[in-house]
Amino acid sequence: MFMKMPLPDVIPVQHPSVESRNISLTMLDISNLHPLASGNKLFKLAPNVDDAINKGFTQLLSFGGAFSNHIHALALYGASKGLATVGIIRGEPEYASNPTLQLAQDYGMQLHFVDRKTYRLRYQQSYLDELARQYPTAYFIPEGGSNALAVEGCKRLAELANRTLGDIDTLAVACGTGGTLAGLVSGLKANQQALGFAVLRDDSLASRVDELLAGFDIRGSYQFIPADYGGYAKFDKALLDFILLWLQQTGVLLDPIYTSKMCRKMLELIEDNQIEEGQSIGMIHTGGLQAWHGMRDKVVALGGESAWLRISAGIHACQ
Ligand SMILES: *Cc1c(COP(=O)(O)O)cnc(C)c1O
Numbered sequence: 001m002f003m004k005m006p007l008p009d010v011i012p013v014q015h016p017s018v019e020s021r022n023i024s025l026t027m028l029d030i031s032n033l034h035p036l037a038s039g040n041k042l043f044k045l046a047p048n049v050d051d052a053i054n055k056g057f058t059q060l061l062s063f064g065g066a067f068s069n070h071i072h073a074l075a076l077y078g079a080s081k082g083l084a085t086v087g088i089i090r091g092e093p094e095y096a097s098n099p100t101l102q103l104a105q106d107y108g109m110q111l112h113f114v115d116r117k118t119y120r121l122r123y124q125q126s127y128l129d130e131l132a133r134q135y136p137t138a139y140f141i142p143e144g145g146s147n148a149l150a151v152e153g154c155k156r157l158a159e160l161a162n163r164t165l166g167d168i169d170t171l172a173v174a175c176g177t178g179g180t181l182a183g184l185v186s187g188l189k190a191n192q193q194a195l196g197f198a199v200l201r202d203d204s205l206a207s208r209v210d211e212l213l214a215g216f217d218i219r220g221s222y223q224f225i226p227a228d229y230g231g232y233a234k235f236d237k238a239l240l241d242f243i244l245l246w247l248q249q250t251g252v253l254l255d256p257i258y259t260s261k262m263c264r265k266m267l268e269l270i271e272d273n274q275i276e277e278g279q280s281i282g283m284i285h286t287g288g289l290q291a292w293h294g295m296r297d298k299v300v301a302l303g304g305e306s307a308w309l310r311i312s313a314g315i316h317a318c319q
Pocket of ligand 1: 039041069146174176177180255286288289
């Protein structure tokens with residue numbers, strides 16, 4: 001499956017402070033490599049789905065928020081492989097009519113809503129055992145798809161980045177569960193580093209990445225950079241303006257939750273002289289544009305109809 005993929009676009013990012021410090025900043029856009037699983041989710045899901053099929057499973061089960069890119073990809077990609085899907089969704093059943101979950105159901109996903117307290121149990125074996133009794137034929141995939149197979153898949157992403165971007169010092173990615181970062185780290189060369197831009201405040205992120213990397217031969221290094229800008233999925237006028245300016249200057253639409261915060265923080269780091277001069281940096285556009293469909297009202301409230309027109313034109317240009 002990875003063999004058949006088109007090569008991703010490479011977009012140079014021009015910015016006065018980038019040029020004045022002799023930094024090379026490029027973006028590797030993997031957002032539209034596959035029509036059904038956007039960005040990093042393809043790299044994480046594909047090996048899991050292959051494993052499920054090889055083991056004879058006919059149903060996939062995983063966990064996510066009500067606007068989750070992972071749930072979206074699981075529903076669409078799973079259906080394309082002939083598998084039934086179950087989404088354990090954090091929140092109220094009212095969310096079932098939002099654009100993400102509506103489409104997931106159109107692709108056959110069965111939704112199972114749980115309150116926040118129950119959702120917090122998603123890594124606990126006793127809760128997983130209980131779910132396994134309810135869904136005895138399901139292949140379980142953790143939240144965000146992040147497990148050892150996903151790390152293998154995202155190792156391929158590091159290889160793809162190295163092949164496509166040439167000689168780079170640093171690979172940058174936005175982190176949610178950290179599975180994608182772990183995969184990139186597993187594929188780094190000895191003199192390379194990865195930067196993980198954490199878009200949510202989660203004390204367990206570093207230990208989870210450590211755990212995912214257990215057993216891999218790590219040659220490069222990595223560090224986390226807080227980039228939540230007030231909290232996960234917090235979206236304000238400043239972020240919208242940043243996204244619109246980025247779209248105008250590069251032609252690339254960022255997503256509202258992950259890549260926009262990574263890019264904003266990256267430019268701030270460069271402006272603050274936190275990035276070594278002469279570095280060559282590749283940022284990965286991990287996709288997630290589907291999340292915009294649930295944000296129309298917010299965008300209009302913050303930036304007016306014209307802002308929404310530019311965003312929605314960007315979504316369609318990318319699909
Ligand atoms: C899920 C997602 C991430 C985070 O990936 P993790 O492996 O969970 O850290 C980053 N960017 C986008 C667009 C995503 O959808």
